[in-house]
Amino acid sequence: MTEPSQAPNTRAVIIGGSLAGMLAAAAVRDHVTDVVIVDAHEIPVGPEPRPGVPQAAHLHVLVSGGAEAVHELLPGAVGQLLGSGANRVPMTTNMVMHSPEGWYRRWRRDSHYLIAASRDLFDSVVRQHVLKDSKVTVRSPAKATGLVGSADRVTGVRLHGADGEESELAADLVIDASGRASRTPRWLAALGVTHLSEDVVDAGYAYASRVYRAPVPTHNWPVINLQADPRRPGPARAGGILPIEDGRWHVSLMGTPGGHPPRDPAGFDAFARTLRHPLVADLIAQAEPLTGITVTHTTANRRYYYERLRTWPDGLVALGDAVAAFNPVYGHGMSVAALGALALRTQLSRHGLGSGLARRAQRAIAQPVDLAWTLATGQDIHYATTQGRTAGMLDRLLHRYVSRLSHTATGSYHVATALTDVLTLQSPGTSLLRPSVLAAALLGPGRPPLNAPTFTPAERRLLAAADISLPSATG
Structure with a gap:
């Protein structure tokens, strides 16, 4: 990769000041003289809720593939996250996970991990690192209403200011990081760029989330993940507990149509009892609610x-x-945004702002999207409630193979590691077709299945001190 080259008097305009927009600013700042982030809402200073990000109330993780991309873009940001109370959770060492195929063992491995924190903390730390660069400024509240230019070249954005005034902001590069509400498809159509392909796969999931004061210390505490099983009759239900900063648990419950989690506290607790195992319900019964329930x-x-x-x-x-939004149950959105921003920076380093940069960058951004898209939709198309696309023969065969891998991973360190390589966006999905993985899947787990969640003796002592009693795992 060549050293960054900064063209004189050049500007990048970024639509959206959320995490993706801030990471985009980090990607381009060494290649232009001026970066302007445009956002329709006031951007907070500290770790506070940001208007226009309703999903912030639900679980957020940064898997190791995305965390390493953030580190490349913003050295020191991941360290600051951890120093501010975020938890680095080794996978699967510090995960208590109930897959459709059974309980996972907590294999000892540190190279795969996730960062667990509130979305507000993620946004705040990234924002601090980006905005301390004097060449990056924020224009808010200001709403982008269109693109300036033609089908051959975009030269800026149209803005609607808080005072009602309309204006144009010239740019050598415009980056849409405005999220699910992106208007780029219609703006492109207005410029004469048509025939855009779109894909929607909607299992109809609803989320209900609440934050609790944890009854046990959260540092080095495991993530709890009770997954849904699309093969079971009736609505799918899932739930999880994420240990976040300030000694808190972030709890989310999910369900497909006919089994959506409710908003009232009694209903929330009762819904937790309907999951495939009562673990989440048992744990939150001894935790102090700190917030209401967001759905x-x-x-x-x-x-x-x-x-x-x-x-x-x-x-x-x-x-x-703005390119691809995923069912948040899979936890890949922030990581894909980070990997996309890193891909943009790589293309800028190689080719500069010259002709063809945008197409090259868009193709590079699609690569991490491809993997996360396959992981999310490859699961969601198998729910009976899913709209937009149904599972074909190839989809069913692939799902059976992945289920076999998951079954094998409950008792095989080798296969559990191969799956985690992919789930953390550190290896392509094709790595699961290596001969050694195929052979291991054919042989099966090699160990008997566990019959209960796995907690260490130290964790059980902490649970006992909080009046939480759980059966011991055997197998």
Whole structure:
């Protein structure tokens, strides 16, 4: 990779000041003289809720593939997250996970991990690191209402200011990081760029989330993950507990139509009892609620295939949820945004702002999207409630193979590691077709299944001190 080259008097305009927009600013700042982030809402200073991010109330993780991309873009940011109370959770060492195929063992491995924190803390730390660069400024509240330019080249954005005034902001590069509400498809159509392919896979999941004061210390405490099983009759239900900063648990319950989690506290607790195992319900029964319950139904997987368009204007790039938004149950949204921003920076380092940069960058951004899209939709298309696409023969065969891998992973360190490589976005999905993985899947787990969640003796002592009694795992 060549050293960053900064063209004189050049500007990048970024639509959206959320995490994807801030990471986009980090990606371009060494290649332009001026970065302007445009956002329709006031951007908070500290770790506070940001208007326009309703999903912030639900679980957020940064898997190791995304965390390493953040470190590349913003050295020191991951360290600051951890120093501010975020937890680095080794996978699967510090995970108590009940897959459709059974309880996972807590294999000892540190190279795969996730960062667990509130979305507000993630946003705040990334924002601090980006905005301390004097060449990065924020224009808010100001709403982007369109693109300036033609089908061949975008040269800026149209803005609607808080005072009602309309204006244009010239740019050498416009980056859409505005999330699920992105208007780029219609803006492209207005410029004459048409025939954009779109894919939607919607299992109809709803989320209900609440934050608790944990009854045990949260440092080095495991993530709890009770997954849904699409093969079981009736609505799918899932739930999880994430240990976040300030000694808190972030709890989310999820369900498909006919089994959506309720908003009232009694209903929330009762719903937790309907999961495939009562672990989440048993744990939160001894935890102190700190917030109300937030419910959202915006969980569809939606993707725009910008990289497939025959015509793509120079000067325009889209990334993050503006390209592909995923069912949040899989925890890949922030990591894909980080990997997309890193791909953009790589293309800028190699080719600069010259002709063709935008198309190259859009194709590079599509690569991490491809993997996360396959992981999310490859599961969601198998729910009876799913709209947008149904499972074909190849989908069913692939699902059976992945289920076999998951079954094997409950008793095979080798297969558990191979799966985690992919789930943390550190290896392509094709790595699961290596001969050694295929052979291991054929042989099966090699160990008997566990019959209960796995907690260490030290964790059990802490649970006992909090009056939480759980059966011991055997197998």
